[in-house]
Amino acid sequence: MEVKYLLDYTGQLLEVARFRDYCPNGLQVEGRSQIRTLVSGVSASQALLEAAAAAGADAILVHHGWFWKSDEARVVGIRRQRLKFLLEREINLIAYHLPLDAHPQLGNNAQLAQRLGFNIENWFGEQQIGAYGTLQTPVVLQALCTNVEQALQRRPLAIGEPQREIRRIAWCSGGAQNYLAQAIELGVDAFLTGEVSEHTVHLARESGVAFIAAGHHATERYGVQALGEHLAAQFGLTHRFLDIDNPV
Numbered sequence: 001m002e003v004k005y006l007l008d009y010t011g012q013l014l015e016v017a018r019f020r021d022y023c024p025n026g027l028q029v030e031g032r033s034q035i036r037t038l039v040s041g042v043s044a045s046q047a048l049l050e051a052a053a054a055a056g057a058d059a060i061l062v063h064h065g066w067f068w069k070s071d072e073a074r075v076v077g078i079r080r081q082r083l084k085f086l087l088e089r090e091i092n093l094i095a096y097h098l099p100l101d102a103h104p105q106l107g108n109n110a111q112l113a114q115r116l117g118f119n120i121e122n123w124f125g126e127q128q129i130g131a132y133g134t135l136q137t138p139v140v141l142q143a144l145c146t147n148v149e150q151a152l153q154r155r156p157l158a159i160g161e162p163q164r165e166i167r168r169i170a171w172c173s174g175g176a177q178n179y180l181a182q183a184i185e186l187g188v189d190a191f192l193t194g195e196v197s198e199h200t201v202h203l204a205r206e207s208g209v210a211f212i213a214a215g216h217h218a219t220e221r222y223g224v225q226a227l228g229e230h231l232a233a234q235f236g237l238t239h240r241f242l243d244i245d246n247p248v
């Protein structure tokens, strides 16, 4: 199929126009115009590019693409290597960042809710990307961490009393530790995100709201995978999700 058509469809599906983001959403590097094989992954690292090329990818779909606001603007060093690799092979690079956190079915936070047994009540935070609601089965913090570890295949870091009962929870995938203050305002028992900063630990302790850092990569594996599967089913493409492990 025409990559252009897939981009138009996905841009509408994820309502890309409604977000202010720190990177371009949609096509980041133009490759061949016809695509048949789509490979998805969390981050457009060189390891993913190589694995995708080996899998015969015509397009790579990621959550973390390139060209971030704070990036060096020149094409030198690692950026040159990565770009050269894609351009020589005419592989498209397609990235969706905040719109893929927020989508109510395919997004990272909706997919996390499915895997972790959370009911979504509503959305919060800047651009309404985070979600909050209730646990389908309330458990103590320690048990919740065991469930998270089983679901995401990574041991989370938890700050809080292990026997604290968790009924209401807010969550936001990736590097959303700064949303903890808003989560406290919501009156939840716990907040789950990917990463943690030193100061976040004190805020969690002093508020009594449990904080769970479940991994940036681990919490963002599922949106891009769900989107890749959706696009493959919609357009009859071959799709493979390639997980390049990242402990953070």
Ligand SMILES: [Zn+2]
Residues within 6 Å of the ligand: 064, 173, 174, 175, 216, 220
């Ligand atoms: Zn992220």
